[in-house]
Amino acid sequence: AQSVTQLDSQVPVFEEAPVELRCNYSSSVSVYLFWYVQYPNQGLQLLLKYLSGSTLVKGINGFEAEFNKSQTSFHLRKPSVHISDTAEYFCALSGSARQLTFGSGTQLTVLP
Amino acid sequence: NAGVTQTPKFQVLKTGQSMTLQCAQDMNHNSMYWYRQDPGMGLRLIYYSASEGTTDKGEVPNGYNVSRLNKREFSLRLESAAPSQTSVYFCASSESAGIAGEQFFGPGTRLTVL
Numbered sequence: 001a002q003s004v005t006q007l008d009s010q011v012p013v014f015e016e017a018p019v020e021l022r023c024n025y026s027s028s029v030s031v032y033l034f035w036y037v038q039y040p041n042q043g044l045q046l047l048l049k050y051l052s053g054s055t056l057v058k059g060i061n062g063f064e065a066e067f068n069k070s071q072t073s074f075h076l077r078k079p080s081v082h083i084s085d086t087a088e089y090f091c092a093l094s095g096s097a098r099q100l101t102f103g104s105g106t107q108l109t110v111l112p
Numbered sequence: 113n114a115g116v117t118q119t120p121k122f123q124v125l126k127t128g129q130s131m132t133l134q135c136a137q138d139m140n141h142n143s144m145y146w147y148r149q150d151p152g153m154g155l156r157l158i159y160y161s162a163s164e165g166t167t168d169k170g171e172v173p174n175g176y177n178v179s180r181l182n183k184r185e186f187s188l189r190l191e192s193a194a195p196s197q198t199s200v201y202f203c204a205s206s207e208s209a210g211i212a213g214e215q216f217f218g219p220g221t222r223l224t225v226l
Contacts, residue, residue: 004154006154009152034214036217041219041220042219042220043116043202043204043217043218043219043220044155044202044204044215044217045216045217046214046215049214090154090155099157099160099170100155100157100215102154102155102156103154104152104153104154105152105154
């Protein structure tokens with residue numbers, strides 16, 4: 001069985017401050033990892049993905065994530081957030097099954 | 113390209129009523145998916161279709177049926193709606209059902225069952 005845990009349901013942060021959204025996973029096989037973003041009243045769109053190779057992955061809108069196999073983590077970071085980054089962020093993994101397993105989501109709120 | 117489209121955007125049903133949620137994609141993708149999103153639970157897979165002519169159950173299939181009408185269209189049917197099916201439903205598609213494939217999502221259907 002595979003699972004994804006997003007440790008924080010809500011993360012408030014001031015504009016231009018750095019942010020880290022945490023994601024841990026559990027799987028008995030090798031995994032591919034994804035971060036998706038959902039803006040209010042919209043569907044999800046892909047921010048970045050880790051398939052193989054370099055453990056530091058860069059995505060759209062200045063976000064990056066680091067795959068850490070020993071800690072089974074895939075935390076999302078941005079050095080300086082903007083009001084427009086306010087959204088819900090989902091970590092997801094794909095393992096042996098041809099399906100995505102999603103975490104419960106983290107609501108990022110950027111405060112002026 | 114419209115990407116993934118879903119109809120309707122909103123729907124209110126009474127317990128026991130039936131309805132079909134429609135989904136279409138114009139990206140020539142082989143695989144399509146139906147998810148439900150509930151607060152604090154992320155997205156859970158209801159059914160998916162790896163390719164035209166095939167469908168498989170996901171994590172939460174009970175109370176739902178699907179039809180892969182053709183390569184473009186994948187519908188989700190609730191035969192007898194229950195309040196527990198109040199949720200936001202998302203359709204998604206991907207080039208293939210390979211585990212590394214990016215999924216593209218529609219805007220969602222907000223369903224309330226009274």
